[in-house]
Each structure stands twice: as C-alpha cells, then as structure tokens.
Amino acid sequence: MKEDFNKLKIRIDEEDYAVVRTNKIYSDAFANIKHKKEITVIIDQTKIHEEDIIEIEKDWKLITFDTILGLSLVGFVAKISEVLAKEKMSIFVLSSYFTDHVLVKKKDLDKAVEALNKLGVKVKKKY
Numbered sequence: 001m002k003e004d005f006n007k008l009k010i011r012i013d014e015e016d017y018a019v020v021r022t023n024k025i026y027s028d029a030f031a032n033i034k035h036k037k038e039i040t041v042i043i044d045q046t047k048i049h050e051e052d053i054i055e056i057e058k059d060w061k062l063i064t065f066d067t068i069l070g071l072s073l074v075g076f077v078a079k080i081s082e083v084l085a086k087e088k089m090s091i092f093v094l095s096s097y098f099t100d101h102v103l104v105k106k107k108d109l110d111k112a113v114e115a116l117n118k119l120g121v122k123v124k125k126k127y
Contacts, residue, residue, distance in 0.1 A: 005079075009124035010116060013062040016106060018045035019092055021055040030062065031094055042094065042103065060092065060103040063112065066124050067099065076100065083115050 017030065020041045025032045029043040045058050077093055077100055084091050084104065089112060092103040104112045113123055
C-alpha cells in the first residue's frame with residue numbers, strides 16, 4: 001500500500017472546526033451525523049450558535065485526502081490511524097462515498113502532516 005500513498009495528496013482547510021453535540025441540523029456544516037439519540041455536527045467553529053450546544057470540542061483542523069478512494073479499498077483508514085496514533089494524537093475520522101477526512105487537533109496539525117509525509121503523502125493546499 002506504500003506506493004499508493006506516494007501518489008496521494010491532502011488538502012487542509014483554513015477553518016478551525018468544532019465537533020458539536022446538538023439538537024439541531026446545520027445546513028452550512030461540513031457534516032451532520034444524525035443517530036437515533038443524538039446529532040453531531042462538524043462545523044466551522046465561528047458558525048455555531050451557543051444556545052444549540054449540548055457539548056462541544058473546538059480547535060480541530062480538517063485534512064481531506066484529495067483523491068477518489070473506492071469503497072472496496074481495504075486498510076486505508078487503518079494505516080492513517082496507525083501512523084497518527086504512533087504520534088499520540090487523537091483523530092476524528094469521516095468517510096464520504098469517494099474520499100476520507102481526518103480531523104486532528106489544531107495543536108497537532110504540523111506533527112500530523114509530518115507523519116503523513118513520511119508515508120509519502122504530499123500537502124496540496126495548506127491554508
């Protein structure tokens with residue numbers, strides 16, 4: 001799988017994100033995850049309304065793997081998680097139909113990029 005990482009680029013969003021437990025869906029959020037008993041919103045932290053917060057964790061940076069990753073790909077998220085876990089950082093992973101996203105704490109961003117670079121991943125755009 002190492003060869004695959006050499007072709008991979010990541011994009012890092014400029015915004016600082018919050019992971020919010022709330023009772024409201026946000027149309028301008030990066031993601032809304034609705035489960036039977038909760039709603040989790042990943043949103044630019046400047047766009048959250050204080051009155052909607054049940055719990056909040058701020059200062060996350062969004063790393064997007066800027067390529068199409070098929071649903072049959074095995075081990076991609078596991079390898080990314082392993083590399084970042086070795087650096088002792090907490091991550092929040094989101095997958096869409098074609099690609100994966102990882103949120104890392106803002107304080108860990110440079111360390112995360114360095115760890116991913118060791119895999120061969122290149123930063124395409126860093127705010």
